[in-house]
Amino acid sequence: MEQVSGTFTIDLRRLAVLRELQRRGSLARTAEALRLTPSAVSQQLAALAREAGVPLTEREGRGVRLTGQARVLLAHADAIAAQLEQARADLAAYGEGGRGSVTVGCFSSGILGLLPAVLRGLGERLPQVRVDVVEAEPPDLFTALDSGQVDVAVAVDFAKAPPHTDDRYSREDLFTDVLDLVVPAGHRLVGQGPVWLRELARDAWIIGAAESCCGAVARSVCAAAGFTPDVRHAVSDWGALAALVEAGQGVALIPRLVRELYVRRRVVVLETEGEPAVRNVFAAVRAGSEGDAVLEVVRDQLLASGEALLG
Known part of the structure; x- marks a missing residue:
């Protein structure tokens, strides 16, 4: 050549x-x-x-x-x-900063638990800017970010997400989301005090698809606890997943980000021994776009809304 x-x-x-x-x-x-x-x-x-x-x-x-x-x-x-x-x-x-629109790509539970507050805040701070939302997860989310279809990516750290060292993106850690261990109201461990996750190794589990961020995170959490979960139901919709737990079909790890979907159901959140299972939520923009006036406000609002969730 x-x-x-x-x-x-x-x-x-x-x-x-x-x-x-x-x-x-x-x-x-x-x-x-x-x-x-x-x-x-x-x-x-x-x-x-x-x-x-x-x-x-x-x-x-x-x-x-x-x-x-x-x-x-x-x-x-x-x-x-x-x-x-x-x-x-x-x-x-x-x-x-007269950008007319901005598109935010985000995973499903982030859209449900985080973005409503973000969109309300942006409506007050950037009333002249149209904000569109696209549901997506890595790697497709970052393909959309690279191509300009998405301006801000909100994602969870897991195997399919870019590493922290990826210079193509400027990223900001937003918050750490706890995964609650949720069981049916009549579960044998209810009322027994803090439990080790491994104590549920023989239970039926309800977990999202393996390729999804929450499905992958839940499986890795169980692996770290020393067991492979017996996944009886592969369900990625959090409302449906909580309903199956309530119906006694298994146990699940559900992000606190969507706690409104399960706190009113006949389920119990078990306290766990050791450090709780968590996932890291972050925002990313294309490297070089950090100085964009509108994107700065969007990232600031994501941080503020994330902090309010933790409070």
Whole structure:
């Protein structure tokens, strides 16, 4: 392949495809995330490789992996994306923060327990700005953030979320959400005082889908307690999950963020020994967009509403 020329030029849209391949790990998953065909993804990557003058992928079994040159290019791609976001923020600041709309992507229980207070606060602080909400979780949430479909991502730390060291995003920890151990009113451990989570290892469990943030977190909490839960019902809707607990169909870990869905039911929240099960909730924007006047207010309101929840 030819060496990089003195008139080096690359298509930023193709860089976005390479960034998505880095996140997804396969052409098929990249194509699905970008709503392209695998052939189109391959063509975009091949064109980018020609522009860069270096190989960007190499065969690995039936799939592909990134080359060292691709990783060098991606490091620059992150810096370029951040610089473009900074330019966008500077232009918005020049116009006195006159952005007409902002889109917040958030996980389902965050929409239920956190965003109503956030939206009320933003309605008072930014009455001229339209705020749209999209339900999404990592990795799709961060694909939407990268592409500009979402301006602020609110997510839970788990395996599919970006690591703290990911320089593509500027992130802010919002609050720690406790997962309450909820059991039917007639459960054998009610009234026995604090319990170890492992004491429920032989119970039937009601847990969200494994690929969802809460399903993944609940499974990891049980694993840390030393057992694999017997998942009888895979339910991601928190109201339906609480109803199944009330009906005696199993036990569950339910985020305190949605406690309004279970406090009025005939269920019992058991106190647990040791540190309670928790999940970390954070907000992220594209690196370089931190100075956007509207996004600053949105992140400030997320922090304030999160603190009020803890109070």
